[in-house]
Amino acid sequence: SQTIHQWPATLVQPVGSPLSLECTVEGTSNPNLYWYRQAAGRGLQLLFYSVGIGQISSEVPQNLSASRPQDRQFILSSKKLLLSDSGFYLCAWGDEAGYSTDTQYFGPGTRLTVL
Amino acid sequence: ILNVEQSPQSLHVQEGDSTNFTCSFPSSNFYALHWYRWETAKSPEALFVMTLNGDEKKKGRISATLNTKEGYSYLYIKGSQPEDSATYLCAVTDSNYQLIWGAGTKLIIKP
Numbered sequence: 001s002q003t004i005h006q007w008p009a010t011l012v013q014p015v016g017s018p019l020s021l022e023c024t025v026e027g028t029s030n031p032n033l034y035w036y037r038q039a040a041g042r043g044l045q046l047l048f049y050s051v052g053i054g055q056i057s058s059e060v061p062q063n064l065s066a067s068r069p070q071d072r073q074f075i076l077s078s079k080k081l082l083l084s085d086s087g088f089y090l091c092a093w094g095d096e097a098g099y100s101t102d103t104q105y106f107g108p109g110t111r112l113t114v115l
Numbered sequence: 116i117l118n119v120e121q122s123p124q125s126l127h128v129q130e131g132d133s134t135n136f137t138c139s140f141p142s143s144n145f146y147a148l149h150w151y152r153w154e155t156a157k158s159p160e161a162l163f164v165m166t167l168n169g170d171e172k173k174k175g176r177i178s179a180t181l182n183t184k185e186g187y188s189y190l191y192i193k194g195s196q197p198e199d200s201a202t203y204l205c206a207v208t209d210s211n212y213q214l215i216w217g218a219g220t221k222l223i224i225k226p
Contacts, residue, residue, distance in 0.1 A: 004158075036216075043119065043216035044159075044204070059213070090159070100146035100208040101166060106158040 002027035006091050006107035013114055019064075019078040021110050023091030026072065031093040033074040034104060035066055038088045050074060086114045117141060117209050121217035128195045129225050135191040136220040138205030142186035146208040150179055150190055153219070154201040162190075162203075192222070200224045 003026045013019060025031050032051050036044040046059045048066035056066050063082060067075045074091055089110045096102035120139040128134045138148065147166045153159040163172040168183040176193045192199055202221045206214040 043218040046213055101164045103161045108158055
């Protein structure tokens with residue numbers, strides 16, 4: 001069966017510090033991978049998605065970046081965090097890119113607080 | 116930009132009562148609608164995906180209907196139980212096959 005891992009679970013970082021959140025998927029190959037952020041009282045916002053190694057699509061211009069160095073690894077990074085980067089970050093995978101019915105499976109999330 | 120609205124934002128329901136809540140979306144260029152359940156300290160979990168007008172899906176005590184012509188979906192829970200407490204998320208597939216999410220309805224079941 002497939003599993004998805006995210007770490008760390010919680011993170012408190014000062015403004016201006018770097019960020020690295022990691023997501024890995026097991027039990028599937030060539031998954032589509034997604035990074036979402038949920039700000040307080042709002043819906044999930046798609047930040048990045050990837051359909052393969054080294055292929056990253058950005059949905060929202062911001063000071064975050066993503067990389068996919070391996071097939072089942074997705075990393076969210078920032079060189080300098082802003083206060084507005086605080087939120088709950090979710091990684092997800094799906095296996096039917098290009099289909100409207102593609103179900104996405106989520107990791108446990110990372111709570112990021114930028115002070 | 117596709118906008119997905121969910122109402123109410125939160126809902127308190129007595130155990131044993133039935134309830135329902137709404138997801139609204141633009142009726143033009145519809146592809147698919149997804150319902151997810153997000154329990155506290157867990158990951159969002161898919162409940163239903165629906166594509167056809169008039170479609171109805173059911174899983175145990177939970178069911179959902181879809182009206183693509185008027186742009187809404189209802190989620191029903193019959194005989195609410197404490198384990199139904201969660202945030203229920205609705206998402207609609209856009210023209211790029213990405214999910215556009217509503218803010219969710221937080222359901223609290225009172226024993």
